[in-house]
Amino acid sequence: MSGPVGGAIGGKALSAATGRPNLICVDMGGTSFDASLVIDGLPSTSNEAMLEGLPIQMSVVDIHVIGAGGGSIAWKEAGALRVGLQSAGSKPGPVCYGLGGTEPVVSDANLVLGRIDGANFSGGEMALDRDAAADALAKLGADFGMNAEEMAQGVIDIVNAKMADAIRTITIQRGIDPREFSLVAFGGAGPAQAAALAEELEISEVIIPVHPGAFSAWGMLQTDVRHDFKETLYSFWDQIEAKSIEDAFDGLAEKGLAFLAEEGIDKDRVGIERAIDFRYYGQEYVLTIQLDDGPIDMDKIRADFDAAYERQYGHNSPENRVEMANIRLAALGRLDRPENAPPERAEPRPARERDVWFGGSHVSTAIIDRNSIGDGDAVSGPAIIEEVTSTTLLPPGWTAQLIDGGHMSLVKEDAA
Known part of the structure; x- marks a missing residue:
């Protein structure tokens, strides 16, 4: 995954700095629950991964996984x-x-x-x-x-508590407030648990994308070709010239263009993303800061690091010296992506309902076909919204409505 994401999905929670979405993305299938973040429209990434218990130095989307799914045994x-x-x-x-x-x-x-x-x-x-x-x-x-x-x-209460704790691990434990995010729930089982997770974490909006059970596969098939490069470039930030950094990035870009050319990617379809690993003087661990396109702006990059550090850890030290440790470059081969096609509208089936257990008792609940919900239509809970790949649970006090692209926004009525 690369570049700004979430634009097709949107969301009420937007970054004050960029106006891009802040999203907590959860995928619940049969055996696992996977949670990740999109911050300022960009996926949260890590420069390390574990493979068969061994550390691997490579760029990956930062996904926290626990054993909780539709098939988890009680x-x-x-x-x-x-x-x-x-x-x-x-x-x-x-x-x-x-x-x-x-x-x-x-x-x-x-x-x-x-x-x-x-x-x-x-x-x-x-x-x-x-x-x-x-x-x-x-x-x-x-x-x-x-x-x-x-x-x-x-x-259900126990598995929801486990999943909420998994989300807290990637948010609260990192100094991030989940209430400032929208929750995007997919996978075959995710939409059935999403509203309860949102209530547990005080998140005001849940987004159920189109075809939620196949959403991960759909995203994977649209991922760009990507090659990542890293080069050690150590210096105090106040002792290095912008040109030295530009020259180092140019060298990595040449390597990236060569790799993509070998894979048949035309030059006009190539994108470059740049980043630098920073830390305050005396620290061991680094924080990777994405750079804007165009000339290096030394003051802005330093300010971006201080702001990112405060977001991550709840404090920063703008008066301290900063060390740069590495430069990173991703060479992207942009692929054609089909337009997101909302599901075709279907005529609603005759009204039907069944008893669903809410709050310790059975409650008569409307059963609705997702494909019969029109633009601007609002569905009030309690309701069960069914489709081929998943089932969305809309508890009492919640409202669902279609948004751009055919995605569905769930909002608790007292938080609307």
Whole structure:
């Protein structure tokens, strides 16, 4: 991923400095929950990665992963309920799949609570066994004095708490306030948990992109060709000339152009992104600062570092000397990207509803096809919004509305 992102999705939370979106992106599938940030329209990246337990010096999108997904198993340990890290996988999968699974999972809990339609799962291609899921949850709940629905709600509460803590790890623990972000939820299971996560973290807006279950794959197929280069260039910032930095970047750019030319990328489709690793004098760890296009502006770059340091750690030291350690350059081969096509409108099916468990009791809840929601239409919770790749849970007190590109914005009514 490269360049400003989030423009196609938007969001109410915008950077005061750039006007670009601040987004917390979460992908919940069958086995894992992945969380990452977009700050000022740019993905949060790391210069290190771990591969099979070994450190790798390479640029990667900074993604925090925990074992929490639709297939995460609920189990008892030391008198307490646990959810994950174990997963039922796709085979045998959840109890409700009827493929031999015997331990209840998050998807079983959502089915028992009425949040998944067992007769219309995966676009109607698969029927789910609610009775089997309820029996498995009731058996687990007997150890806690709970019936099937109460146990199912407990499973959902625990997995939501785990996911909220994962988001706190990449925000609050880094001095970032999640309330200043919009939450973008995708993956097959993400939209069902998104509103609860937003309430836990006091986030005022949730965005459900088009085709949420396939959103990661859609983004991957549109990623530019990218080559990253790094060169050590150590100096105090107040002792180096801008021309020396420009010359060093020019050398890396030549390498990048050569790599892209070998891959058949035309020169007019090449983009260059530059960055410098900085630290205050006497510190060990660096902070990577992206540079604007055009000539090097020494004063602005220093100010950008101080501002980024305060964002990251909650304080800074503008009076201290700054060291530059490395320069970094990304050579990008821009690929053609199809226009985002919102799902085709479909005629709404006859009004239908079912009981869904909210706040400890069953609540009559409207069932709505996402493709039948028109531009400007507002859907008030409680509601279940269904589509082929995912199901969105809209709790009481929340409103959903389509925004540009066919994406869906969920807002709590008292925060609108």
